Amino acid sequence: MSLAAGRWPEFAGPAAGAGRRPGVLVVWRLEVAKLASLLRVRAIAILCMIVPFLAVAGLNLQSATPGDTPFGQWVHVSGLAIPMVILGFGAQWLLPVLTAVVAGDIFAAEDHFGTWKTILTRSRTRGQLFAGKFAAAVTFAVAAMVVLTTADLAAGLLAGRQPVVGLGGQLVPAGHATMLVIASWASQLLPVLGFTALAVLASVATRNPVAGVGIPVLIAWLLQIVTLINLPAWGQQALLSTPFLAWHGFWAQPAFYGPFREGLLTSAGWFAVCAAASWLVFARRTIGGAA
Amino acid sequence: MSRGRRSAVAAAVAVPLLAVTVSGCGSTNLTAGRLQASIAATFANLYVLQQAEQGNPRPSPRSLDSRAACQKGGTPDIPQDGSGGWLCQITYLVAGPGYPVIARYNVDVQTDGCYAADGDGPASVNGSPIITGPGYQQVINPLSLIDGCFDTT
Numbered sequence: 001m002s003l004a005a006g007r008w009p010e011f012a013g014p015a016a017g018a019g020r021r022p023g024v025l026v027v028w029r030l031e032v033a034k035l036a037s038l039l040r041v042r043a044i045a046i047l048c049m050i051v052p053f054l055a056v057a058g059l060n061l062q063s064a065t066p067g068d069t070p071f072g073q074w075v076h077v078s079g080l081a082i083p084m085v086i087l088g089f090g091a092q093w094l095l096p097v098l099t100a101v102v103a104g105d106i107f108a109a110e111d112h113f114g115t116w117k118t119i120l121t122r123s124r125t126r127g128q129l130f131a132g133k134f135a136a137a138v139t140f141a142v143a144a145m146v147v148l149t150t151a152d153l154a155a156g157l158l159a160g161r162q163p164v165v166g167l168g169g170q171l172v173p174a175g176h177a178t179m180l181v182i183a184s185w186a187s188q189l190l191p192v193l194g195f196t197a198l199a200v201l202a203s204v205a206t207r208n209p210v211a212g213v214g215i216p217v218l219i220a221w222l223l224q225i226v227t228l229i230n231l232p233a234w235g236q237q238a239l240l241s242t243p244f245l246a247w248h249g250f251w252a253q254p255a256f257y258g259p260f261r262e263g264l265l266t267s268a269g270w271f272a273v274c275a276a277a278s279w280l281v282f283a284r285r286t287i288g289g290a291a
Numbered sequence: 292m293s294r295g296r297r298s299a300v301a302a303a304v305a306v307p308l309l310a311v312t313v314s315g316c317g318s319t320n321l322t323a324g325r326l327q328a329s330i331a332a333t334f335a336n337l338y339v340l341q342q343a344e345q346g347n348p349r350p351s352p353r354s355l356d357s358r359a360a361c362q363k364g365g366t367p368d369i370p371q372d373g374s375g376g377w378l379c380q381i382t383y384l385v386a387g388p389g390y391p392v393i394a395r396y397n398v399d400v401q402t403d404g405c406y407a408a409d410g411d412g413p414a415s416v417n418g419s420p421i422i423t424g425p426g427y428q429q430v431i432n433p434l435s436l437i438d439g440c441f442d443t444t
Binding site: 067068070071072073077165167168170171227228229230231232233236242248249251252253258259261262 | 403437
């Protein structure tokens with residue numbers, strides 16, 4: 001069999017579309033596929049789905065109410081209070097853990113297994129690898145928040161759709177309250193992404209999965225303590241823990257969004273600084289040679 | 292390379308540390324005025340809810356003309372702003388301007404402008420966490436524990 005001039009057999013050419021796909025997308029897809037096969041990622045996904053329902057079941061089994069958090073006293077009156085109690089109780093320390101478990105490990109795991117040399121010899125640049133891995137960590141954070149929000153809202157609606165008392169003493173009808181629940185949970189995404197970038201920085205800088213996960217979690221807890229101190233307004237605003245509380249304003253009467261707008265800036269600032277610092281560290285490190 | 296690593300880690304911890312070290316200077320927006328305005332309006336809304344729960348005629352929140360006077364507890368020279376324990380007296384009118392009623396609250400204000408106000412009398416208004424509705428059913432007294440928030444930006 002002879003070849004026609006200028007034609008190569010099918011198997012010798014590039015695979016369909018392979019040459020056209022941008023490298024970042026390839027790395028991102030691979031990283032997301034890797035994440036999806038991890039046991040702890042699957043465990044988190046399942047926990048995000050069932051914990052809100054367990055919380056509802058737990059609250060229904062007892063007559064006492066969690067009184068020291070906003071909406072706590074109304075959990076037996078309206079199911080729509082329950083997602084807000086979970087948010088008020090857990091968001092500040094639980095959500096950073098949620099994203100750090102993946103983002104704090106995604107770079108350091110390659111150090112842990114000694115696989116940087118292997119993947120960097122592939123035809124992807126360091127920049128593509130960094131962007132793909134970073135995007136995968138962000139993807140996980142967004143997906144986990146979407147699942148958690150959906151499960152929380154579903155659990156709340158299942159428990160009851162009565163009007164709920166807002167943070168201005170006003171009675172919020174169920175339809176509006178549902179929107180506020182979604183908005184409140186969606187607002188958490190901003191600081192969560194800030195913590196994602198912080199965890200990536202810890203992961204890149206320490207090259208240690210334990211430190212990569214532990215450092216952002218520790219910072220989250222420290223910030224939660226610092227939040228209790230009377231800081232000047234700008235100091236309070238600079239903390240990455242403050243945007244977690246911005247949703248309170250949505251439920252006031254009249255609603256106020258100043259903390260949300262400031263939280264947007266704060267989260268974006270932390271995200272940009274941490275992402276840039278991670279890239280600087282990652283781009284400069286020597287892999288496979290003498291340091 | 293290790294220099295870059297170190298400076299990146301330093302940058303990550305510097306921001307919160309800086310925020311801690313400057314605590315105490317600068318101003319806060321957690322003022323008595325904002326707290327008073329918020330708690331008076333929240334109280335009025337919840338008073339209406341309480342009356343409805345008990346099967347009484349509903350006043351309009353505006354007609355109560357509720358006003359709050361708040362003071363921060365502790366030593367006399369304590370600055371009258373910021374988070375912590377406050378004492379609030381809410382004056383409202385249920386039987387015309389000649390007969391003001393005063394409700395007292397111990398208010399725990401958080402740094403983000405949210406507060407939990409614990410009723411401290413009179414007992415018939417905010418003393419009991421549970422009240423009785425018109426059909427003898429037990430319902431939550433909305434005035435016993437008040438959660439509210441005000442803007443500090």
